[in-house]
Amino acid sequence: MSDAVTSQVPAADGDRAWRRRAMALLPWLLLALGAAAPFYLSGYNLSLLGRFMAFGILAMGIVLIWGHGGILSLGQGVFFGIGAYAMAMHMKLAAAGDGQLPDFMMWSGREALPWWWEPFASPVFAILAVFLLPALLAALFSWLVFYRRVSGVYFALITQALALAFATLLISRQDVTGGFNGLTNFPSLFGLSLADQTVRDGLYWTTLALAALGYAGLRWLLATRFGNLLRAARDAENRIRFLGYNPVPFKVVAFAIAGMLAGVGGALFTMHAGNISPALVGVVPSIEMVIWAAVGGRYSLAGALVAAVALNILRDSVSSAFPELWLYLIGLVFILTVTLLPNGVAGLARRVSRR
Amino acid sequence: MSGPLLLAVDGITVDFDGFKALDTFSMTLDKGETRVVIGPNGAGKSTLCDAIIGRVRPAAGRVLFRGEDLTGLSEQAIVERGICRKFQAPGILAGITARENVALAARRDRSWWQAFGKGIPAEEQASVDAVLERVGLADRAEVKAGELAHGEKQWLEIGMVLATGAELVLLDEPTAGMGPAETSRTAELIRDLGDTRSVIVIDHDMSFVEQLAAPVTVMHQGRFLKQGSVEAVRADPEVISVYLGHSA
Ligand SMILES: Nc1ncnc2c1ncn2[C@@H]1O[C@H](COP(=O)(O)OP(=O)(O)OP(=O)(O)O)[C@@H](O)[C@H]1O
Ligand SMILES: [Mg+2]
Numbered sequence: 148m149s150d151a152v153t154s155q156v157p158a159a160d161g162d163r164a165w166r167r168r169a170m171a172l173l174p175w176l177l178l179a180l181g182a183a184a185p186f187y188l189s190g191y192n193l194s195l196l197g198r199f200m201a202f203g204i205l206a207m208g209i210v211l212i213w214g215h216g217g218i219l220s221l222g223q224g225v226f227f228g229i230g231a232y233a234m235a236m237h238m239k240l241a242a243a244g245d246g247q248l249p250d251f252m253m254w255s256g257r258e259a260l261p262w263w264w265e266p267f268a269s270p271v272f273a274i275l276a277v278f279l280l281p282a283l284l285a286a287l288f289s290w291l292v293f294y295r296r297v298s299g300v301y302f303a304l305i306t307q308a309l310a311l312a313f314a315t316l317l318i319s320r321q322d323v324t325g326g327f328n329g330l331t332n333f334p335s336l337f338g339l340s341l342a343d344q345t346v347r348d349g350l351y352w353t354t355l356a357l358a359a360l361g362y363a364g365l366r367w368l369l370a371t372r373f374g375n376l377l378r379a380a381r382d383a384e385n386r387i388r389f390l391g392y393n394p395v396p397f398k399v400v401a402f403a404i405a406g407m408l409a410g411v412g413g414a415l416f417t418m419h420a421g422n423i424s425p426a427l428v429g430v431v432p433s434i435e436m437v438i439w440a441a442v443g444g445r446y447s448l449a450g451a452l453v454a455a456v457a458l459n460i461l462r463d464s465v466s467s468a469f470p471e472l473w474l475y476l477i478g479l480v481f482i483l484t485v486t487l488l489p490n491g492v493a494g495l496a497r498r499v500s501r502r
Numbered sequence: 503m504s505g506p507l508l509l510a511v512d513g514i515t516v517d518f519d520g521f522k523a524l525d526t527f528s529m530t531l532d533k534g535e536t537r538v539v540i541g542p543n544g545a546g547k548s549t550l551c552d553a554i555i556g557r558v559r560p561a562a563g564r565v566l567f568r569g570e571d572l573t574g575l576s577e578q579a580i581v582e583r584g585i586c587r588k589f590q591a592p593g594i595l596a597g598i599t600a601r602e603n604v605a606l607a608a609r610r611d612r613s614w615w616q617a618f619g620k621g622i623p624a625e626e627q628a629s630v631d632a633v634l635e636r637v638g639l640a641d642r643a644e645v646k647a648g649e650l651a652h653g654e655k656q657w658l659e660i661g662m663v664l665a666t667g668a669e670l671v672l673l674d675e676p677t678a679g680m681g682p683a684e685t686s687r688t689a690e691l692i693r694d695l696g697d698t699r700s701v702i703v704i705d706h707d708m709s710f711v712e713q714l715a716a717p718v719t720v721m722h723q724g725r726f727l728k729q730g731s732v733e734a735v736r737a738d739p740e741v742i743s744v745y746l747g748h749s750a
Contacts, residue, residue: 382597391586393578
């Protein structure tokens, strides 16, 4: 029956099939464009792109929990910060050299390294910490909250409070966290000089590879039964509860994965930017992170990734000219997408390609 | 026909801030029995289901299933014991197909670490197909659940409840929104269940209740009012006054 139909495809259907094929090619095109970036971007711009891609990795985690899990977190900056500080602590210790205190500790009069800094001297520990610390913390935190059946707005408010507390803590413990200025000045990474452009290209490609891996991994995850159950926990929590499923672990695992992606993004950001400070992990940045996903499309991994990069390119050009304008502009962009494009730019693209 | 005692609801009281949705309500159900529960709006029928499946915790009383006290068990533990419930508002997962809905319900291992696969495991395929056949959705299996007609959604949820393998099935208003033909099919489906399951059906539609040809328990204001055949209950002056009082 279907054979007879396909032999005489109407023109409009052919056009639609072509458009759908073009949409399927788009991720590969973006990947190729991204992989070639070191050959056409300046070192400075490449570093910016790497930073923004690190944000994109975090934004895909927001698609997982917010879009598919219905869990709005206004505290992803915390997990971003944990990954970022874990990597920064390692680079700080490497810069200080064996047995030496990092510079800012000496300036603030400390005589010994805090015990919890010590393991970060090991590069293996630091890398493991970047992945596992945010994931474990996110799991523990979300389990405590979801187990008590707190969700929705209350959950969002708790995460917001967490972001506030985290940033405040970082600022107040100047002698061990670098305080308001954060951690900065990292000349090398795993023994390689960060002044060397080939090292920086390698770092960029690593970032791109992790973004692609995150994208592919999340796409796979969302297509499994786990993805179905996560969406079911979002839309019909009672139904799956009374089919004998416990929705809590599904939400906790998703939240932990999003936390891990935020942590990895934070570490990559720090390596590209050469600094991390509380200004990047608090309440306002955490809200901006959600806006990236909203603008790109909360259900779309690619949308969130591209929007995080694009919005930050925009931010970079706007705030160098008018620093105080950015928050108004992103607020406006957010309001416009929420009212006009509830599924973000990706939702619009999908609609166009299906017409 | 019916066997030994399966369920005993023993003097249950459910208190919502001083308002007693269930007031020392008791009933029993035998293995293999089908029972209809009726009562005016707000009589506490849905709350009875809630209390059995652990959605609300009774202030007093017990629910015994095969002699075991269920009060205090988690929702999952109660499903594992073999009780599953259809909600009054169809609770299907709109974004996936009818078959995937049934397959989720049919899974025996419901832990999260068993969920990292796609599709339906081969050993569960047959039981999923059987359930779809039974509720008359075999040829609608690949349709997204959200795109099914209203009556089909109701059948799908009944199918999901059956797919869990539950021995006791609670059906809260399964014919809500159905036309007469669909209602008859639903009655036939429920009558067929009598061979293998015990069923509590809640409904308002008296023509549907008649088709089920099962004993009827009448509730009123959270209390037990009457029990008997459809004819006996219909002719009962107390039942009539309760229903008339409400429809007036
Ligand atoms: N969570 C709750 N909090 C407060 N009151 C409730 C709650 N749930 C139910 N009630 C009240 O308890 C009473 C019984 O409700 P229930 O839903 O069990 O009635 P029902 O017999 O199923 O009615 P219907 O035929 O309309 O479905 C109603 O008066 C209802 O308003
Ligand atoms: Mg009801």
